[in-house]
Every structure is written in C-alpha cells, then in structure tokens.
Amino acid sequence: MLLAFALFGARRRISASDALASFSNTGNIIDLVAPGDGITTTNRGGGYATWSGTSFSAPVVAGVAALVIAANPALTGRQVMQVLVESCDDFGATGWDTTYGWGRVNAQKAVQRALSGNIGGDTMPPSVQITSPAAGSTVSNTVIVSVSAADNVGVASVSLTLNGVEVAKLTRLPYTWSWDTTAYANGSYNLTAIATDTWGNQSAHTVAVSVYNVPDTTPPTVSIVAPAPGSVVSGTVTVQVNASDNKGVTKVELYVNGKRTNTATAPPFSMTWNTRNLKAATYTLQCRAYDAAGNSAWSKSVQVTVQR
Ligand SMILES: [Ca+2]
Ligand SMILES: [Ca+2]
Ligand SMILES: [Ca+2]
Structure with a gap:
C-alpha cells in the first residue's frame, strides 16, 4: 500500500513552492509525498475553504491513482503503485529518501506513463543498508541490529544472516532484531541483511563485526x-x-x-x-x-x- 504524506505548496503557490510542510511525516515508511498545505476543498457548512494536513495529501495520491487507472484500466494494483512512484518528481537526496520517499506525485507524468502501455513487472531491486551496528565495530551482550530498506513497489521482507545462517526474518517495520551475542563465541561475524521486494527482487548489505564478551572466570x-x-x-x-x-x-x-x-x-x-x-x-x-x-x-x- 502506498503511503501518501507530507507536502509542499504554500497556499495558492503549490506548483511554485514544493516546500516540505512542517507537519510532514518522515522515515522508512514514506513511499511518496503529495500536496497537503493550503488545499482548497469543500467546507463544513457549505462553500469552499483551504485546509492543511497529511489527510489532504492522501486523496491527492488517490486521485492521481484514479487518473492512472482511467488512462489504462488494464493495470494491476501493483502496476498502478509502480506507475505512481516511477513518475514522481525526485527531491532531496537522489532516489528514494526518508524525507520525500520516491518524490512528489506528478499527475501528468503518471498518466503519460500509464498511457505508454510499457508497464512491465518490477525489476528494480530494493535498497538495503544495515544502519547499526557499524561495519568493523565490536559488539557485546545484546545489540539492536537496525536495517533501512526501501523499494519502488514494496519491501516484502528483510532477512538477517550471521555467517550465512539465517537468524531472523523481518516482515514489518521497524526492521530491527535484538542480537544476544553472548550466545555466540567471540570472533568475527559477517552480518548480512537481504531485502526482498514484493516481486522477488533482492539486494543485500553485509557488515563485518567482531563479537567480544568478557569470558567468565569467576567460579561459583x-x-x-x-x-x-x-x-x-x-x-x-x-x-x-x-x-x-x-x-x-x-x-x-x-x-x-x-x-x-x-x-x-x-x-x-x-x-x-x-x-x-x-x-x-x-x-x-x-x-x-x-x-x-x-x-x-x-x-x-x-x-x-x-x-x-
Ligand atoms: Ca529523493
Ligand atoms: Ca522493486
Ligand atoms: Ca562464574
């Protein structure tokens, strides 16, 4: 499911501004962003007024999805999501990022993409990175392994392996795992995160870490x-x-x-x-x-x- 958040656009200057609203959501859950600041809509008690909030971003995305479906009714739900994220205007760091997701939804580009009829299966692998522990670090006791993963369509799972042996399979955010290192011998380990998207494309990221727990030399x-x-x-x-x-x-x-x-x-x-x-x-x-x-x-x- 696409999450629509955030936004740009000060009142009546939406196309010119594209500034991130202060109430925007950010983080790994962001797929894309859409206008939500100063949106003209029907008002309680009649007439029209401008309102702000992420609640006003979601129907903008839903509306663009409706345009995409109208332009090409043969598209599957997954393909509609793919069209939306692939037709975004990228902001911030190149590609997906935690502030804008894949970018700001673009109705014209989305419809053109849908009309092109060239919508295949998803071949773009997810991005994945072990954000903690850091590569080369020495860990002890219990450490929290944190993974950042994103995909143009959707991340299905993140598997964690230690020296090639799967130790956890994470299917929902946050992609974290509590690693009790005391159950492992002191030494070097390759910690790998493998992200799989909903189409089966995979990416992996490995960090080498050292486990060192002080041996128990105190007798009973x-x-x-x-x-x-x-x-x-x-x-x-x-x-x-x-x-x-x-x-x-x-x-x-x-x-x-x-x-x-x-x-x-x-x-x-x-x-x-x-x-x-x-x-x-x-x-x-x-x-x-x-x-x-x-x-x-x-x-x-x-x-x-x-x-x-
Ligand atoms: Ca970006
Ligand atoms: Ca993908
Ligand atoms: Ca002891």
Whole structure:
C-alpha cells in the first residue's frame, strides 16, 4: 500500500513552492509525498475553504491513482503503485529518501506513463543498508541490529544472516532484531541483511563485526547448609546446598569420602544421601559447583556420623 504524506505548496503557490510542510511525516515508511498545505476543498457548512494536513495529501495520491487507472484500466494494483512512484518528481537526496520517499506525485507524468502501455513487472531491486551496528565495530551482550530498506513497489521482507545462517526474518517495520551475542563465541561475524521486494527482487548489505564478551572466570561459591558438621544421621539424609555464581550455577555434585554419589542440575541443588547400607562410621561430605564456563569450586567438607 502506498503511503501518501507530507507536502509542499504554500497556499495558492503549490506548483511554485514544493516546500516540505512542517507537519510532514518522515522515515522508512514514506513511499511518496503529495500536496497537503493550503488545499482548497469543500467546507463544513457549505462553500469552499483551504485546509492543511497529511489527510489532504492522501486523496491527492488517490486521485492521481484514479487518473492512472482511467488512462489504462488494464493495470494491476501493483502496476498502478509502480506507475505512481516511477513518475514522481525526485527531491532531496537522489532516489528514494526518508524525507520525500520516491518524490512528489506528478499527475501528468503518471498518466503519460500509464498511457505508454510499457508497464512491465518490477525489476528494480530494493535498497538495503544495515544502519547499526557499524561495519568493523565490536559488539557485546545484546545489540539492536537496525536495517533501512526501501523499494519502488514494496519491501516484502528483510532477512538477517550471521555467517550465512539465517537468524531472523523481518516482515514489518521497524526492521530491527535484538542480537544476544553472548550466545555466540567471540570472533568475527559477517552480518548480512537481504531485502526482498514484493516481486522477488533482492539486494543485500553485509557488515563485518567482531563479537567480544568478557569470558567468565569467576567460579561459583558453594557450601553445605545441612547436615551440620558433627551431626549424627541415619536413613535417607537430605544434603542442603547453598550455591551461587555471577552467571549462574549449572551443576552441583555431592561427594562422600571423595566419591561422587549424586548430581543436581537445577536449584535448589539439594540432594539425597542414602545411608541405609552404610557401615556406622564417620563420613566426609563435600560438594562441587560448576558454572556454564566450566569454572568450579569445592565446598568446605562436613563430617557426619552415620548411626545404624
Ligand atoms: Ca529523493
Ligand atoms: Ca522493486
Ligand atoms: Ca562464574
């Protein structure tokens, strides 16, 4: 769908002015612009008056579209959109831009284009640019990937790939993606945005970026909360553990007399110790906690006596 916005033209000097109105919309959503300042129209209560606003730009574009369809009723909706944007008068930066889109609608050129009968399929690929992160930058933690994409007919999708593997497919504005770089190894990555228009034409833009997240070298802390040192225990004993880490504890192991007897992989990391088949004696309990980076730490050992 074409979005009509913005405008030019001070009162009664529309053709001479073409100045952008202060209330114009701008950004990636702009397809083209049309007059909307000081537009003569029917008035409430009768008669005519001049009004301003983007609401007055939209019917100007709709009217030109109607002229195009009247000139060449065989055109499809897509072709009408194509005629409108290809017959615009370009303003600002050459070609599509975020201020004027493809330019200011031009009724005469649009009708001439429609009458030419030379309206084929769209062969003009979209424009696409990764606006953030910048090429050559180093990124960490979570970064927002922003893409600017535009097309003479319409952008259907923007795909993002990392080293050729698709990680996101964006079909609506804004074309942004939240990249959690901590899920990726430190190193160089090619981040590519591939824009596809509604006719299947594609363009791509690649930036090389480096991922660097400070490695986790801080080991967990772990202690045995229960049983208390010197306790006398029997039957099934619950070994309560207190474990924490700057990034998170992934696993806690229980060792009895130096031999691993149990493993817990989720909080609260409490484990059971079955003493039923053990001899009455003093036993040494110790726990070992791990984090995702492979750092580990031992708890202080706790000696308890098993009673039968
Ligand atoms: Ca332009
Ligand atoms: Ca196109
Ligand atoms: Ca850690």
